[in-house]
Amino acid sequence: MTDNRFDPSKADGRWQRAWDEAGTFTADSNSDKPKSYILEMFPYPSGRIHMGHVRNYTMGDVLARYQKMRGHEVLHPMGWDAFGMPAENAAMEKKVHPGTWTRSNIAAMKAQLQRIGFALDWTREFATCDPEYYGHEQALFLDLYEAGLVYRRQSEVNWDPVDMTVLANEQVIDGKGWRSGAEVEKRKLDQWFFKITDFADDLLQGLGELKDWPDKVRLMQENWIGKSSGLEFSFELQSDARPGPVEGREGGGARASTSSARAEIPERLDVYTTRPDTIFGASFCAIAADHPIAQSLASNPEIAAFIEECKRGGTTAAELETAEKLGFDTGITAKHPFTGAALPIFIANFVLMDYGTGAVMGVPGHDQRDFEFATKYELPIARVVAKDVSEADAPMGDEAESGDGVIVNSDFLDGRSVEDAKADVIARAEDGGWGKGTTVWRLRDWGVSRQRYWGTPIPIIHSPDHGPVPVPKDQLPVELPEDIDFETPGNPLERHPTWKHTVCPISGKPALRETDTLDTFVDSSWYFLRFASQPDGAPFDAEEIAKWLPVQHYIGGVEHAILHLLYARFWTRALAHIGKIDVKEPFAALFTQGMVTHQTYSARLKSIRLTEEGETLIHRLLDNKLTMEQALSEHPELFEGSRRWLDPNDVVENEDGTFDAPSVENEFRDADSVFYEGVELGRVEKMSKSKKNVVDPDAIIDQYGADAVRWFMLSDSPPERDLPWSEAGIEGCWRFVQRLWRLFDAYDPAAKGEDKDLTRKTHQTILAVGEDIEALSFNKAVARLYELTGAAEKAAPSEARNFAIRAILHMVSPMMPHLAEEAYAKMGETGLIAEAAWPQHDPDLLVEDEVTIAIQHKGKLRDTITAPKGATKEDLEALALASEKVQRSLQGAEVRKVIVVPDRLVNIVT
RNA sequence: GCGGGUGUGGCGGAAUGGUAGACGCCGGGGACUUAAAAUCCCCUGAUCCUAUAGAUCGUGCGAGUUCGAGUCUCGCCACCCGCACCA
Numbered sequence: 001m002t003d004n005r006f007d008p009s010k011a012d013g014r015w016q017r018a019w020d021e022a023g024t025f026t027a028d029s030n031s032d033k034p035k036s037y038i039l040e041m042f043p044y045p046s047g048r049i050h051m052g053h054v055r056n057y058t059m060g061d062v063l064a065r066y067q068k069m070r071g072h073e074v075l076h077p078m079g080w081d082a083f084g085m086p087a088e089n090a091a092m093e094k095k096v097h098p099g100t101w102t103r104s105n106i107a108a109m110k111a112q113l114q115r116i117g118f119a120l121d122w123t124r125e126f127a128t129c130d131p132e133y134y135g136h137e138q139a140l141f142l143d144l145y146e147a148g149l150v151y152r153r154q155s156e157v158n159w160d161p162v163d164m165t166v167l168a169n170e171q172v173i174d175g176k177g178w179r180s181g182a183e184v185e186k187r188k189l190d191q192w193f194f195k196i197t198d199f200a201d202d203l204l205q206g207l208g209e210l211k212d213w214p215d216k217v218r219l220m221q222e223n224w225i226g227k228s229s230g231l232e233f234s235f236e237l238q239s240d241a242r243p244g245p246v247e248g249r250e251g252g253g254a255r256a257s258t259s260s261a262r263a264e265i266p267e268r269l270d271v272y273t274t275r276p277d278t279i280f281g282a283s284f285c286a287i288a289a290d291h292p293i294a295q296s297l298a299s300n301p302e303i304a305a306f307i308e309e310c311k312r313g314g315t316t317a318a319e320l321e322t323a324e325k326l327g328f329d330t331g332i333t334a335k336h337p338f339t340g341a342a343l344p345i346f347i348a349n350f351v352l353m354d355y356g357t358g359a360v361m362g363v364p365g366h367d368q369r370d371f372e373f374a375t376k377y378e379l380p381i382a383r384v385v386a387k388d389v390s391e392a393d394a395p396m397g398d399e400a401e402s403g404d405g406v407i408v409n410s411d412f413l414d415g416r417s418v419e420d421a422k423a424d425v426i427a428r429a430e431d432g433g434w435g436k437g438t439t440v441w442r443l444r445d446w447g448v449s450r451q452r453y454w455g456t457p458i459p460i461i462h463s464p465d466h467g468p469v470p471v472p473k474d475q476l477p478v479e480l481p482e483d484i485d486f487e488t489p490g491n492p493l494e495r496h497p498t499w500k501h502t503v504c505p506i507s508g509k510p511a512l513r514e515t516d517t518l519d520t521f522v523d524s525s526w527y528f529l530r531f532a533s534q535p536d537g538a539p540f541d542a543e544e545i546a547k548w549l550p551v552q553h554y555i556g557g558v559e560h561a562i563l564h565l566l567y568a569r570f571w572t573r574a575l576a577h578i579g580k581i582d583v584k585e586p587f588a589a590l591f592t593q594g595m596v597t598h599q600t601y602s603a604r605l606k607s608i609r610l611t612e613e614g615e616t617l618i619h620r621l622l623d624n625k626l627t628m629e630q631a632l633s634e635h636p637e638l639f640e641g642s643r644r645w646l647d648p649n650d651v652v653e654n655e656d657g658t659f660d661a662p663s664v665e666n667e668f669r670d671a672d673s674v675f676y677e678g679v680e681l682g683r684v685e686k687m688s689k690s691k692k693n694v695v696d697p698d699a700i701i702d703q704y705g706a707d708a709v710r711w712f713m714l715s716d717s718p719p720e721r722d723l724p725w726s727e728a729g730i731e732g733c734w735r736f737v738q739r740l741w742r743l744f745d746a747y748d749p750a751a752k753g754e755d756k757d758l759t760r761k762t763h764q765t766i767l768a769v770g771e772d773i774e775a776l777s778f779n780k781a782v783a784r785l786y787e788l789t790g791a792a793e794k795a796a797p798s799e800a801r802n803f804a805i806r807a808i809l810h811m812v813s814p815m816m817p818h819l820a821e822e823a824y825a826k827m828g829e830t831g832l833i834a835e836a837a838w839p840q841h842d843p844d845l846l847v848e849d850e851v852t853i854a855i856q857h858k859g860k861l862r863d864t865i866t867a868p869k870g871a872t873k874e875d876l877e878a879l880a881l882a883s884e885k886v887q888r889s890l891q892g893a894e895v896r897k898v899i900v901v902p903d904r905l906v907n908i909v910t
Numbered sequence: 911g912c913g914g915g916u917g918u919g920g921c922g923g924a925a926u927g928g929u930a931g932a933c934g935c936c937g938g939g940g941a942c943u944u945a946a947a948a949u950c951c952c953c954u955g956a957u958c959c960u961a962u963a964g965a966u967c968g969u970g971c972g973a974g975u976u977c978g979a980g981u982c983u984c985g986c987c988a989c990c991c992g993c994a995c996c997a
Contacts, residue, residue, distance in 0.1 A: 220992060223913070228997085271997085350995040355997075368911085368995090558992090561992080562993095715933090715934065716923060716933085716935080717923075718923080721922095721923095726921090726922085728921095729935060733934095735949095779923075782933080783933035786932095787932080856928085856929085859928095885963095896977095898977090905978090
């Protein structure tokens with residue numbers, strides 16, 4: 001047997017221990033070296049590391065190791081985003097305490113991460129469910145509370161009456177709770193909010209400076225913040241002179257038929273518009289169903305019924321797309337501020353209460369929604385913007401014209417530009433005292449109250465005399481009780497027999513603790529600060545934060561493009577605002593990596609025999625405990641014609657290109673319940689349990705070792721795109737690991753002699769790989785290393801070859817650290833290559849002395865020639881014309897022009 | 911509907927306006943071997959040909975700018991992602 005093979009099962013663990021014992025990756029805040037903070041989004045401890053994690057952390061790891069070799073002091077920490085619902089779900093299903101479940105998941109995942117050999121500073125590890133961490137978070141919450149950035153108000157929530165809990169929007173499926181299947185109710189609860197809107201403008205402005213963020217993410221945040229400017233103004237309200245039900249309005253416009261409610265009508269209606277220039281085109285007003293005026297009219301049963309109808313309207317994309325504009329004439333009119341015309345006021349289903357003032361002026365000519373509404377209810381559609389003044393009387397088409405133009409049919413605004421007219425109307429409104437120019441934001445304050453157990457308790461005491469009172473800081477952390485019961489529905493903290501009972505810090509009288517916990521996004525809004533600095537007795541130290549922040553590279557999934565990244569930016573600003581830190585933007589550069597995908601296969605179901613399971617399912621459906629979609633996704637095998645996903649490992653390809661899954665077929669037949677009809681190739685999709693295309697990293701590492709997996713994660717696909725997993729691909733990586741090992745083994749210190757070509761290629765590669773890594777173009781760095789490896793393999797032993805081999809060894813070491821350490825030691829080095837310096841390229845040795853010149857005739861390639869580097873244009877032209885192939889192509893035609901690009905090409909034009 | 915992205919061999923993908931397909935995977939042929947594994951070498955965009963050193967076509971489609979376009983401009987198409995009745 002030869003020992004000429006690299007054995008990761010032995011080497012990986014050995015070097016992981018060596019790094020650990022040497023403290024190689026422990027970051028020193030007091031180091032004089034330039035500092036690099038490399039961070040990947042910390043994981044939720046779900047139980048297992050998946051390929052997406054491996055890809056994410058491998059990228060960060062290469063950067064961290066590279067920066068260290070470039071002489072930086074690197075902070076590359078890891079921790080756990082440990083609060084959240086899955087732990088409570090596990091508690092309910094498996095009867096384990098959420099803390100126990102979470103802790104054991106963390107232990108398992110940490111072990112998995114360690115065997116991949118990541119260069120992490122584990123001394124800074126923490127979990128957000130550590131009382132120490134969330135205690136500091138509570139203190140920061142109270143600091144922000146004192147600064148007026150936290151407040152409490154009533155807010156509507158989705159309430160599941162069966163589970164007695166609040167649901168996030170994503171947990172409401174077709175108006176029903178995802179778990180209980182019960183009809184979700186709207187409830188008003190007192191909730192805590194962060195005043196993120198105070199920073200709306202600043203958060204928006206700040207985006208402009210984040211040059212190293214993807215444009216896509218900046219745009220998404222920009223849209224989310226949603227700044228718009230316009231005019232907020234009020235209409236005087238009038239009694240409607242028109243009597244009774246609507247006449248001559250075939251569109252079915254209902255109309256309030258009683259006047260009983262009119263006494264309660266306020267005198268004014270505030271509206272917001274971004275198009276004050278079109279004010280002369282207003283033909284109606286519309287208010288939201290939950291607008292105070294609509295509410296005050298609800299004593300009229302017709303109106304009450306209409307309001308109910310509006311609320312029922314679906315909120316899914318498809319429903320909104322097709323939803324008809326519906327209105328109800330209130331019988332009240334608004335007086336147009338310039339013309340005095342009486343505009344009917346409708347309650348309308350397309351007006352949102354929580355944007356602007358919850359009321360709009362309807363300008364059908366120049367707003368598509370207003371246009372549809374006016375068409376339906378036969379309201380006037382006037383043109384007030386035209387391409388040109390001469391087009392003032394041009395008829396309107398079949399949709400609104402929202403484009404630019406000049407104002408027409410608008411009294412004093414006629415002939416003015418849109419922008420000009422906007423400014424004029426705003427000025428007149430302000431002079432007249434009936435309106436003012438305003439900025440409106442889409443961004444809402446951040447509601448952070450969650451009626452759950454497994455989160456950071458909100459450190460507030462509700463005192464009967466003093467209302468909500470902060471928990472005194474010396475009583476922090478407010479710890480979660482351990483003895484908790486998940487048997488009965490509702491918030492376990494609320495139900496706990498003793499936990500919430502305490503005393504008022506001011507009066508000493510009995511009082512109740514706040515039983516809500518914080519949104520887990522709060523936990524991840526400052527963890528990167530805690531990684532950088534963790535003094536005793538304080539969340540962090542500002543001076544130490546200043547040494548590391550901002551994070552140099554922040555890497556994670558694009559799914560966090562809005563919420564997490566916006567909240568983290570907000571917290572950083574808020575903490576800076578109250579003087580806790582001196583950093584504004586937490587992440588200097590952001591990189592959003594693609595997903596790891598894999599082939600899917602599915603089979604169609606042919607026949608069913610109902611099993612016991614199926615009958616249970618039907619009962620659950622009948623009892624409304626389950627929606628059809630849920631039943632389908634949980635038990636696809638019970639539905640004829642539906643598709644069942646197959647594990648790619650069960651699928652075999654036939655010679656004719658079709659697929660079969662013999663093992664699954666047998667499994668089905670044995671169960672005597674289901675038959676499949678045919679196996680089909682599905683799309684390459686993100687690995688997910690439900691699609692059965694997950695590949696477990698642990699099993700792959702067992703087989704090929706950490707380095708092959710890491711190399712795979714970096715190869716081929718650009719890191720921002722999806723990476724398709726393949727068995728063949730990982731085998732290729734494994735072969736390359738061994739190929740490198742043999743090359744390193746061929747290192748012969750005694751070899752003598754030059755090899756100019758190889759030396760040049762080595763220097764070129766050193767330069768290029770460094771640039772590629774810094775640009776996070778790992779796939780290109782990998783390709784260059786393949787090339788140089790090929791060249792070094794073919795070269796005869798020489799000093800130049802030894803130089804190339806050592807350069808390759810150093811350059812692959814951030815990517816395949818175990819192999820590199822093993823080879824480094826075998827070459828007789830006593831230190832760790834993880835602590836070695838990145839190789840230097842010599843600019844003088846990069847230059848080629850001969851170049852290949854392309855010869856084109858009319859832009860088409862006819863020949864290539866070799867010429868000395870830096871040959872003159874005249875020489876190149878002469879060489880080109882001397883080419884036999886070129887002469888044949890020219891066929892004696894007259895040469896009109898010759899374009900010469902030095903060292904590149906000659907193009908002959910005839 | 912609005913916004914953004916992507917489109918190149920059988921596949922993943924390279925390519926400062928200058929030789930399209932680097933590099934990897936798959937596939938084919940060969941060497942070594944009793945055999946296999948491993949390894950090494952060669953071929954591998956399509957079509958045509960008189961098939962050695964030939965020609966034509968080719969980067970989603972259609973135009974344009976240019977001596978020269980995968981790359982720039984305009985107009986389409988397809989797919990993916992995000993947001994969504996935001997006044």
